Amino acid sequence: MTIAAARRGSWRSVARRYRHVPLLAPAVLLSMAVFWVCMAVLVTMSVYPFLAAGTPRFTWVAWHRFLTDGYYWSVVGTTLNLGVLVTGLSLVIGYPTAYAISKIRRPGWALTAYVMLFAPILVSVVVRTYGWMLLLSKTGAVNYVLRSLRLIDEPIALIFNTTGIVIAMVHILLPFMVFPVMSVIGQLTPDLKEAAMDLGANRWQTFRRVTLPLTLPGVVAGSQIVFTLTISAFVTPFLMGGGKVQILSGLIYRDMEAVNLGFASVVSLLLLVLAVAILVLSNRLVRQAYARAEVSR
Amino acid sequence: MITRRPEASRRPEALGRQVAAGRLETARDPIRTGLFVVLILVMAFMLAPIGFVLVYAFSSVSYAIFPPPGFSVRWFVKLFQQEALFHAAVNSLIVAAVATVTSLIVGTLAALGLVRYRFFGREWLRAAFLAPLIVPRIAFGVAMLVYVILLRRFGGLDSLILAHLMVTLPFAISILSATLVSADRSLEEAAMDLGATPLVTFWKVTLPQIRTGLAVSGFFSFIISWDQVETSLFLVKTDNKTLPVEMFYYLQRQQDPVIAALSAFLIAVAVVVAIIAVLTVNPRDLQRLLAAGGR
Numbered sequence: 001m002t003i004a005a006a007r008r009g010s011w012r013s014v015a016r017r018y019r020h021v022p023l024l025a026p027a028v029l030l031s032m033a034v035f036w037v038c039m040a041v042l043v044t045m046s047v048y049p050f051l052a053a054g055t056p057r058f059t060w061v062a063w064h065r066f067l068t069d070g071y072y073w074s075v076v077g078t079t080l081n082l083g084v085l086v087t088g089l090s091l092v093i094g095y096p097t098a099y100a101i102s103k104i105r106r107p108g109w110a111l112t113a114y115v116m117l118f119a120p121i122l123v124s125v126v127v128r129t130y131g132w133m134l135l136l137s138k139t140g141a142v143n144y145v146l147r148s149l150r151l152i153d154e155p156i157a158l159i160f161n162t163t164g165i166v167i168a169m170v171h172i173l174l175p176f177m178v179f180p181v182m183s184v185i186g187q188l189t190p191d192l193k194e195a196a197m198d199l200g201a202n203r204w205q206t207f208r209r210v211t212l213p214l215t216l217p218g219v220v221a222g223s224q225i226v227f228t229l230t231i232s233a234f235v236t237p238f239l240m241g242g243g244k245v246q247i248l249s250g251l252i253y254r255d256m257e258a259v260n261l262g263f264a265s266v267v268s269l270l271l272l273v274l275a276v277a278i279l280v281l282s283n284r285l286v287r288q289a290y291a292r293a294e295v296s297r
Numbered sequence: 298m299i300t301r302r303p304e305a306s307r308r309p310e311a312l313g314r315q316v317a318a319g320r321l322e323t324a325r326d327p328i329r330t331g332l333f334v335v336l337i338l339v340m341a342f343m344l345a346p347i348g349f350v351l352v353y354a355f356s357s358v359s360y361a362i363f364p365p366p367g368f369s370v371r372w373f374v375k376l377f378q379q380e381a382l383f384h385a386a387v388n389s390l391i392v393a394a395v396a397t398v399t400s401l402i403v404g405t406l407a408a409l410g411l412v413r414y415r416f417f418g419r420e421w422l423r424a425a426f427l428a429p430l431i432v433p434r435i436a437f438g439v440a441m442l443v444y445v446i447l448l449r450r451f452g453g454l455d456s457l458i459l460a461h462l463m464v465t466l467p468f469a470i471s472i473l474s475a476t477l478v479s480a481d482r483s484l485e486e487a488a489m490d491l492g493a494t495p496l497v498t499f500w501k502v503t504l505p506q507i508r509t510g511l512a513v514s515g516f517f518s519f520i521i522s523w524d525q526v527e528t529s530l531f532l533v534k535t536d537n538k539t540l541p542v543e544m545f546y547y548l549q550r551q552q553d554p555v556i557a558a559l560s561a562f563l564i565a566v567a568v569v570v571a572i573i574a575v576l577t578v579n580p581r582d583l584q585r586l587l588a589a590g591g592r
Contacts, residue, residue, distance in 0.1 A: 023410030026403045027426060027466065035429050035463045038440035045443050052446045097339045100332035115575060116340050122567035123347055124524045126544045127560040131346025133552070134353055134361045141349060141363040171342065203328070232433030235526045235545060249435045249527075256531055261443060268436035275431055 042265050042272075049262020062262040066270070072251070076270070079231050079247040082162065086169045086230040087177075087223050093170065094177035094222065095215075101178070102185045118175050125172060129236045132168040133159055160242035168240050169230055176229065177222040184218030216289035224282035228275045347564060354561035359553040372558040382559060385543035392454055392539060393522040396461040400518045401511060403462075404469030409503075411470070412477040423474075427467045434464065434527035442531040452534040460528050465518035472517065476510025477503075516574065 041051075046063060048056045066072050101117070104110040120128060135141050136158035143155040158164050188211065196206040234249040241250070248271050255264040357367035376382070411423055429437070437460070445456045480503060488498040504511075526541045533542055547556055 020410040020414035020416055023406045023414075024422065027407035027410075027470065028422070030403060030459075030462065030466070031426060031429070034441075034444075034459050035437075036425075038437060038444050038463075039432070041444045041447070042436065042440040045440075052443050093335075093339060093342075096332060096335045100336040103329065103332060111575065113336060113340070115571060117343060119567065119571050120343055120347060122520060122571060123560070123564055124541050124544070126526065126541050126548065127350060127556075127563065128346050130544075130548060130556055130560065131348075131350040133548075134349050134363075134557075135346055137361055139360075139362040144363045168346075171346065174339070174343065228431070228433075232435060232527075234435045234530075239545075239548060249433070252435050252439060253530075256439065256442070261439070264439050265443070268433070268439045271433045271436050272431075275433055279431055 042268055045261055045265035046269055047262075049260075049265075052261055059262075062266045065263065066266050072267075075246050075248060075251055078245065079249075080274075082165060082169070082237070082245075082247060083227045083231045085162070085166050086173060087227045089166065089170045090174055090177040090226045091219065091223060094174055095181055095219065097174070098178045098181035098185055098218075102182055117178060120171075121175060125235050126239075128172055129168055129239050132164065132171065133239065136164050136167065159240055160244045162241075162245055164240040165237045165245060168236050169233065172233075172236060173226045173229055176225045180222040180225070181215060181218040184215045188214055213289070213292055216292075217286045220282050220285045220289060224278055228278055231274060232271055350557050350560045351564065353554050354557040356554050356557070361552060361554075372554040373562075375553075376555050376558040376562070379555060381538075382540070382543055382547075382555075385538045385540045388454060388457075388537065389523055389540040392457050392461055393519050395458050396465050396522040397515050397518040399458075400462055400465040400469040401515050404466055404473050404514065405507070405511070407466075407470050408473035408477050412474050423470075426470050429463045430467045434525070435530070437463065438528045438531045441528070445532060451532075452537060454537075457529055457532050457539065460532060461522040461525055464525065464528060465521050468517050468521065469514040472514040473507060473510050476507045480506040512577075 045051055047058055047060065049059065049062055050057060097117070101110060101113050104113060133140075137143070138155040138157070140158075142158060143152075146152045147155065158167070192210055192214070193206055196210045197203075201209065231247070232249060234253060237245065237247050238250055238253065241247075248267055252264050252267045252271070255261075255267065353361060353365065354372060355368045355370065356365035356372070357369040358365065407426065411419065411426075441456070441460045442451075445451050450456050484506070485498050485502050488502045489495070493501070524541055525539070526545055529539050529542050530545075533539060538546070544556055544559065
């Protein structure tokens, strides 16, 4: 009887030890059966391009085509360049915006600023891109205003080039920069700034030596999100570029339209590698930024 | 400052509070003014394209010209004759609703497992759950298409729902985990001690505490699924699209203001939703949870 009781007890303890399993099982099964299989499919497709057609045959041809053709490397260059431009501009605009919002004293106004900044997220990316197409076209409002002010004689090309893509992308991704910066600014304690001021630092020095290093983790996090989303975005660069600016996502779309699945998989994997590399890099930068902030404390 | 003084001297404690809140020392300050101007400009920048879509929805001509020569509501009339858009909207609603409900249920269970139990490989599992956030959506769309072809399920809403679920589930798990961490565990223990079964405890004690997290992650999931182009693009059949995909193709075919009229309609819905969200959710919670979701 005692043995039976002990066994019952041990069963109970085993059951207790694995109580998390049924809770986690649905999510694990779903992500294995869909997401992780998809990742495996992507890798397989890049060397078995005719897998979906039912005739699997191993070949490096898609990889070879991508890695040896200079055109595709220039597309990688355009994509990274776009990422740098959009991230840089978002940072230059987003940092002061985050700072300004965090300095609003009346809660009602702060909430209003907040809602105005984030409400565009509720509007479809397609709609927002369409708005920029209307604004920036040759007969659009921006050219109209510039011509009325006699700043230009002929309408200038603001869409179907990099300018248009950058403007629309900054608009779409700005909230993703403002948010992380705002959350680190919210964690700043005023006494550090006061201490710097008391020790004779002027406002610029205080900002450069105290506020900026302490908010750097937010800056890095925001930049990582904006950069990754820019290089993998499709709708906005495609519509604003009008086929004139080719980036990696456009290459994927073109090859999918041409049912060139092997090549589309190679480009997709490359995009994925870029995104992961940027994440790893930014995680390292965030750690360094925190370490430096600790030291300067 | 001067105008405030008599009022403040009447209530010295109010003056103290204002000084403490930093209200008096930086009354007129060029940097503050500069920041204020930046904020106004950024807000104008954020709202400009949306405002112009609204203007063009009422334009009297089919081409985009500023200023529009006249105003009419004919594009709204034409909008309601577009069966493809209506069909796509219904598809989007179904997909978004199913993806949202599923990711809330599966996400709550997973978050409970991750937050409440210590086990080997927990951090790895969490990372594996969040991994889809890193994968470019268009790349996932490519992979999903091949997978769906191999399973011979191309063109159905089921594959679309599964694809969207992979995107919404990580958000739900991270937001709900953040909420569960701050939920009070001792209340649950008290309920159990008083004889409540685990299910009753969950329903009556845990669920009310994670209500905000559920609302926020449900909201996010719905928006993300509703506005998903890149993941859906390759998975839809030409006669069975979702709304954003249909709009994307429509814009490539022609640029008449039907899309502006549709957008005006969607923007109106978004405004109503935003107002409801602001009125019902405590802004502090919202801010904290948005931070969790952003990661």
